[in-house]
Amino acid sequence: MAGKIRLEDRECPLSSALGHVGEWWTLLILHDCFDGYTRFDQFQANLQISSSILTSRLKALTESGLLERRRYQTRPDRYEYVLTELGRSLRPVVIALAAWGNSRLDPAQRSMILVDRETGVEADPVIVDRTTGRRLDGDDFVFTAGPAASPTMRARYTRSRAGERTV
Structure with missing residues (x-):
């Protein structure tokens, strides 16, 4: 298993991931990292977050293996609080969420954009398949049951392949 995140009682990896980072303060703390x-004090000043919420979120991020607590x-x-390799692996997710948020705004309304550090040119993030380089946001790619799927999960994706809508 890579890192400390585990599926716990959630079979769906999306549900499991959201259990670790779905709380909005968590994503904002990671963005600051x-x-x-x-x-x-940097997180608290930048995010205007209460001490108790920040303490709770930092503890959860450390316990999940996304941050490492180091005495300085x-x-x-x-x-x-320093990003671990597991924590750094979430950067593309945060970038994708920010890009999605910006795509709904007029360019003049964007308060934060992603740019190339050297050229200053704004980036247009997309998610692609590492093997083929094809974009993943179209209908060409679908979820299906994986090797560890339960009978319920397998049934869900059998129905979805048969054309039934899954909720």
């Missing part, structure tokens, strides 16, 4: 923030000062002890 991608921007280089590491310290409690003694007397008194002070800690920073």
Whole structure:
């Protein structure tokens, strides 16, 4: 298993992932980490988040293996929160969510955009299949039951292939 995230009692990987990062403060904290923030006071000042919520979210992100807590000062002890490899692997997801949000706005209304660091040219993020390079946002790609799927999950995707709408 890669990282600490596990499916728990959720068979659906989407449900499991949302169980770890679906709370909106979590994604905003991760976004701050991608921007280089590491310290409690930085997160709190930037996000205008209460101490109790921030403490809870940082603890959950650490327990999930998305962040690592490291001491950077003694007397008194002070800690920073650093992205793990598992946490860094969420960057494309955050980029895709931000791009989706921006796509619904007039360009003049966008408060944050993704640009090429060297050229400053705005990027247009898309998700593609690593093997073929084909975009995944069309009808050519569908979900189906995986090797560990339960009978219920297999039935869901058997129905969906038969043309029934699944909810």
